[in-house]
Amino acid sequence: MAKPKVAFYWNASCGGCEEAVVDLAEDILKVADAVEIVLWPVALDFKRKDVEAMKDGEIAVAFLNGGIRTSEQESWAKLLRDKAQLIVAFGSCAHLGGVPGLANFYDRDEVFDAAYLSAPSNDNPDGVTPQTETTMPEGDLELPEVWDTVHALDQVIDVDYYLPGCAPPPDLIMDAVNAILTGNLPAKGSVLAPDKSLCDTCPRNETKPDKIEISELKRPHMTMMDPEKCFLAEGVICMGPATRSGCGERCINANMPCRGCFGPTREVKDQGAKMLSALASLIDIEDPEEMEKVADSIPDPAGLSYMYSLATSLLTRKQKRQG
Numbered sequence: 001m002a003k004p005k006v007a008f009y010w011n012a013s014c015g016g017c018e019e020a021v022v023d024l025a026e027d028i029l030k031v032a033d034a035v036e037i038v039l040w041p042v043a044l045d046f047k048r049k050d051v052e053a054m055k056d057g058e059i060a061v062a063f064l065n066g067g068i069r070t071s072e073q074e075s076w077a078k079l080l081r082d083k084a085q086l087i088v089a090f091g092s093c094a095h096l097g098g099v100p101g102l103a104n105f106y107d108r109d110e111v112f113d114a115a116y117l118s119a120p121s122n123d124n125p126d127g128v129t130p131q132t133e134t135t136m137p138e139g140d141l142e143l144p145e146v147w148d149t150v151h152a153l154d155q156v157i158d159v160d161y162y163l164p165g166c167a168p169p170p171d172l173i174m175d176a177v178n179a180i181l182t183g184n185l186p187a188k189g190s191v192l193a194p195d196k197s198l199c200d201t202c203p204r205n206e207t208k209p210d211k212i213e214i215s216e217l218k219r220p221h222m223t224m225m226d227p228e229k230c231f232l233a234e235g236v237i238c239m240g241p242a243t244r245s246g247c248g249e250r251c252i253n254a255n256m257p258c259r260g261c262f263g264p265t266r267e268v269k270d271q272g273a274k275m276l277s278a279l280a281s282l283i284d285i286e287d288p289e290e291m292e293k294v295a296d297s298i299p300d301p302a303g304l305s306y307m308y309s310l311a312t313s314l315l316t317r318k319q320k321r322q323g
């Protein structure tokens with residue numbers, strides 16, 4: 001019997017999700033044995049024309065990681081949507097926009113300026129920034145257009161399932177692969193991880209206070225963190241109250257607070273707003289001046305609370321004031 005065809009593709013991401021596939025260790029051999037990999041640019045040399053030549057729906061499942069920020073990524077996502085029966089948004093950036101989605105606090109010109117012109121490490125005397133056309137001795141080249149806004153995958157194509165995490169952990173990947181191979185799948189649109197908050201499964205939950213009385217919020221490098229105690233009890237912001245569980249508490253077990261890479265649970269519409277309201281309800285300070293001091297002690301509250309989810313938040317991006 002023919003093996004189901006599987007594709008992996010990489011959009012705006014760091015490459016960590018590709019590492020996560022390799023991290024399956026010996027399980028990757030089971031996957032390779034059960035499926036036929038027809039596209040995996042990071043590891044195998046398939047070409048776009050190989051995919052274009054396939055029939056619509058010929059690929060059983062395509063795992064796409066990364067957000068969508070260029071015309072090329074959009075075009076690949078649409079091609080794979082046509083060719084695959086199932087699309088899985090793989091990892092935080094495909095799921096929520098991820099860290100690349102923080103670029104939505106700026107526009108394309110500001111991003112180009114920071115990346116190509118004003119960074120002290122740049123050596124760019126002619127002020128060259130990415131163009132969509134360029135002429136080389138061999139002829140004219142057309143290059144992808146970089147967009148103003150980073151999108152999550154489902155803002156560009158229809159997505160069947162979401163595998164959360166930066167990167168998704170091996171056990172969740174294998175559960176998803178097994179569910180797909182056996183056809184034992186939940187409802188379309190499901191996030192393939194438990195629908196509980198990280199605090200519910202966190203080993204430090206018992207030390208989480210109902211109220212915290214603190215005059216400053218600390219960043220992890222500013223304090224010696226007790227390896228047993230809830231981070232919030234120590235005045236260190238932890239995104240656990242606003243984040244879905246299922247990662248195995250990877251950061252917590254390494255004595256680092258959660259940064260929210262699994263995204264929110266189903267009932268939460270906006271992870272950043274949920275975290276800010278959780279914080280506000282925890283801090284037991286009446287005096288407005290004291291309160292302002294606490295608020296000022298978070299250097300980048302928007303960047304912290306929307307670290308992975310800005311592109312899919314109610315804000316989506318920073319709007320420039322007109323006029």
Ligand code: SF4
Pocket residue numbers: 198199202203204205206208229230231232238239240241252257258
């Ligand atoms: S806030 Fe963080 S450390 Fe505290 S219980 Fe929740 S996940 Fe655990």
Ligand code: SF4
Pocket residue numbers: 165166198243244247248249250251252257258259260261262263
């Ligand atoms: S603890 Fe938070 S940031 Fe760390 S892996 Fe888990 S969900 Fe992601």
